[in-house]
Amino acid sequence: MNIAILLYDRFTALDAVGPYEVLSRVPGAAVTLVAAETGPVRTDNGRLALLAEHSLDELAQPDIVVVPGGPGEVAARAGEPVLQWLRKADETSTWTTSVCTGSLILAAAGLLDGKRATSHWLALDALRSLGAEPVPERVVFDGKFVTAAGVSAGIDMALSLAASVAGEPVAQAIQLGIEYDPQPPFDAGAPDKAPAEIVNVLRGNSRFVEGPQALAARG
Amino acid sequence: MNIAILLYDRFTALDAVGPYEVLSRVPGAAVTLVAAETGPVRTDNGRLALLAEHSLDELAQPDIVVVPGGPGEVAARAGEPVLQWLRKADETSTWTTSVCTGSLILAAAGLLDGKRATSHWLALDALRSLGAEPVPERVVFDGKFVTAAGVSAGIDMALSLAASVAGEPVAQAIQLGIEYDPQPPFDAGAPDKAPAEIVNVLRGNSRFVEGPQALAARG
Numbered sequence: 020m021n022i023a024i025l026l027y028d029r030f031t032a033l034d035a036v037g038p039y040e041v042l043s044r045v046p047g048a049a050v051t052l053v054a055a056e057t058g059p060v061r062t063d064n065g066r067l068a069l070l071a072e073h074s075l076d077e078l079a080q081p082d083i084v085v086v087p088g089g090p091g092e093v094a095a096r097a098g099e100p101v102l103q104w105l106r107k108a109d110e111t112s113t114w115t116t117s118v119c120t121g122s123l124i125l126a127a128a129g130l131l132d133g134k135r136a137t138s139h140w141l142a143l144d145a146l147r148s149l150g151a152e153p154v155p156e157r158v159v160f161d162g163k164f165v166t167a168a169g170v171s172a173g174i175d176m177a178l179s180l181a182a183s184v185a186g187e188p189v190a191q192a193i194q195l196g197i198e199y200d201p202q203p204p205f206d207a208g209a210p211d212k213a214p215a216e217i218v219n220v221l222r223g224n225s226r227f228v229e230g231p232q233a234l235a236a237r238g
Numbered sequence: 239m240n241i242a243i244l245l246y247d248r249f250t251a252l253d254a255v256g257p258y259e260v261l262s263r264v265p266g267a268a269v270t271l272v273a274a275e276t277g278p279v280r281t282d283n284g285r286l287a288l289l290a291e292h293s294l295d296e297l298a299q300p301d302i303v304v305v306p307g308g309p310g311e312v313a314a315r316a317g318e319p320v321l322q323w324l325r326k327a328d329e330t331s332t333w334t335t336s337v338c339t340g341s342l343i344l345a346a347a348g349l350l351d352g353k354r355a356t357s358h359w360l361a362l363d364a365l366r367s368l369g370a371e372p373v374p375e376r377v378v379f380d381g382k383f384v385t386a387a388g389v390s391a392g393i394d395m396a397l398s399l400a401a402s403v404a405g406e407p408v409a410q411a412i413q414l415g416i417e418y419d420p421q422p423p424f425d426a427g428a429p430d431k432a433p434a435e436i437v438n439v440l441r442g443n444s445r446f447v448e449g450p451q452a453l454a455a456r457g
Contacts, residue, residue, distance in 0.1 A: 031259070032255050032258060032259055033255055033256065033258075033259035033416065036251050036252055036255040036286070037252065039251060039252075039285075039286055040250070040251055040252035040389065040390075043283055043285055043286075044450050045450065046450055049285065050285045050286070051285065052285075052286060059289050064262055066258075066262055066268070066269045066270065066271075066291075067255075067258055067262075067269070067271060067288065067289075068288070068289040068291075069286065069287070069288060069289075070278050070286075070287040070288075070289065072285075072287075119417075139417060140417060157419065157421045158421075158423075168417050168419075169415075169416060169417025170259065170415075170416035170417055170418070171259075171393065171416050171417060171418040171419075171420065172417055172419075174390065174420070174422075175420065175421050175422055175423065178422060178423050178424065179423045182423060182424075185450070187424065188433075188435075188436060189450045190423070190424060191424050191426035191432055191433065191436050192426075192432075192436050192439060192440060192450040193450050194422060194424055194426045194427045194432070195426050195427060195428070195429065195432045195436055195437065195440055196388075196389070196440060196450065197252065197388060197389035197390050197427075198338075198358060198359060198387050198388025198389055198390060198391055198427055198428065199389070199390040199420075199422055199427040200376065200387075200390075200391075200427030200428040200431065201390065201393070201394065201418075201420035201422065201427070202376045202377075202394050203393075203394055203397060203413060203418055203420065204377075204394065204397050204398045204401060204409070205397065205401075205406065205409060205410050205413055207410035207411075207413045207414050208413050208414060208416075208417055208418040208419030208420070209414070209417065209419040210414065212419065213410055213411075213413070213414045214407075214410065216407075217407060217410050217411050217414055218414065220411060221411060221414055221415060231263050231264065231265055231404070231408045231411040231412050231415065
C-alpha cells in the first residue's frame with residue numbers, strides 16, 4: 020500500500036508528520052514524501068526541512084494521498100503541476116485525504132465539489148468558496164475523501180483511516196504504540212472553547228502563526 | 239530563545255515534530271534541529287528524513303533542549319558525543335526536556351539521577367535502571383527537567399512548557415492555532431485503557447512499531 024504525503028514550500032510540519040507517524044505503522048504501508056522536486060522542503064517558518072524522496076512524476080498512482088496544509092497552500096494551489104498530479108492520483112487512489120488547509124488544495128483541484136469536507140477553523144469560508152460543503156467537525160469522511168481540521172487533527176484522521184484500511188485492533192495498537200492519550204494542559208483547542216480574546220487575536224491574523232506573537236506583544 | 243531539538247539515526251518523527259510545532263510558535267523562539275553531523279537524519283523506519291541544520295558543536299548553549307525518543311535511542315546513548323553535548327548544554331539550559339525514550343538518553347547522560355521523570359509506558363523500567371524515579375504520568379516537571387510519555391505526549395509537554403516560558407494566553411493561542419482539540423476515534427492510548435490483548439501484543443515486542451504488524455498477522 021503506497022501512501023504519498025505531498026510536500027510544498029511553507030507547509031506545516033505537524034500536518035504531514037502526524038499522519039506519517041500513524042500511517043507508517045500500518046502493516047504493509049510504504050509512506051513516501053513527494054514534492055514537485057526531490058530534496059529538502061521547508062516549513063512555514065523555515066526552521067525545519069523534510070526531505071522529499073520522490074518527485075510527483077515518480078509516484079503517480081499512490082493508494083492513499085495525504086495533503087498537508089500551511090501558509091504555502093496559497094502558492095501550492097496556484098501551481099498547475101500540483102493540481103494536475105492530485106487529479107491524476109485521485110483517479111486511482113483508494114483514499115484522498117487532507118489535513119488543515121490542505122483541503123483548500125484538494126478543492127482547488129476540483130476534487131471536493133459539492134462534497135462534505137473540513138479544514139482549519141479559520142479556513143472554512145475559503146473552503147466553501149472553492150466549492151466544498153464545509154463541516155466544522157474534526158474528521159470528515161465523504162466517500163473516499165477524508166479531510167481533517169487544523170494541524171493536529173491529522174493524527175485523529177490517520178487513526179480513523181488506519182482503522183478503515185487495517186481494522187480497529189491495528190489502529191488501537193498504533194494509538195497505544197504512540198501513546199496517544201492526549202491530555203492538553205488547557206481546553207483551548209477550538210474556537211468555541213478558547214477564551215474569546217484569544218479567538219479574536221487569531222481571527223485578526225491571516226497567518227495563524229502570528230496569533231501568539233500578537234498576544235505576547237499585548238502582554 | 240534558542241531551542242535545540244536533537245536528532246539521531248532512527249529517532250521517531252512525531253517525538254521531534256510535536257514539540258517543534260508548538261515551540262516554534264512561541265514569540266522569540268528560534269528552533270534548530272541539531273545532530274552529530276549536519277544533513278538528513280532518518281527515522282526509525284527510514285521513510286522520513288529531517289534535515290539537521292547544525293552540528294552539536296555549533297549549538298553548544300541552547301536555552302531549551304528537546305531530546306526525542308525512538309529505536310535509535312539505544313545507539314544514541316551509547317555514543318559519548320551526544321552524552322557530552324547534553325551534559326554541557328544542560329549546564330546553561332533553562333529547560334532540559336525529552337519525549338518518549340528520549341528520557342533514557344538524558345538519564346544515560348546522568349542528568350536524571352534521583353529525579354522524577356517519565357518515558358514511553360514500555361520504557362519506565364529501563365528509566366529506573368538508569369537512575370531516575372519513573373512516574374507514569376503524561377508530562378513530568380522536576381525542576382528544570384521536563385519529560386513526556388510516549389511519542390504524541392510531546393505536544394502536551396510543549397504546551398505546558400510554552401505556558402511556563404511565555405504565559406498561559408500564548409500557550410492557549412498556540413493550542414488554538416494548531417487546533418489541538420484531540421478527538422481520538424478510540425480510547426486506547428494508554429495501557430490501562432487499551433484492550434488487554436493489544437497491550438499484550440505490544441508488551442511482547444521490544445520494538446514498538448512491530449505491535450500493529452503482529453496484530454494484523456493474527457487478524
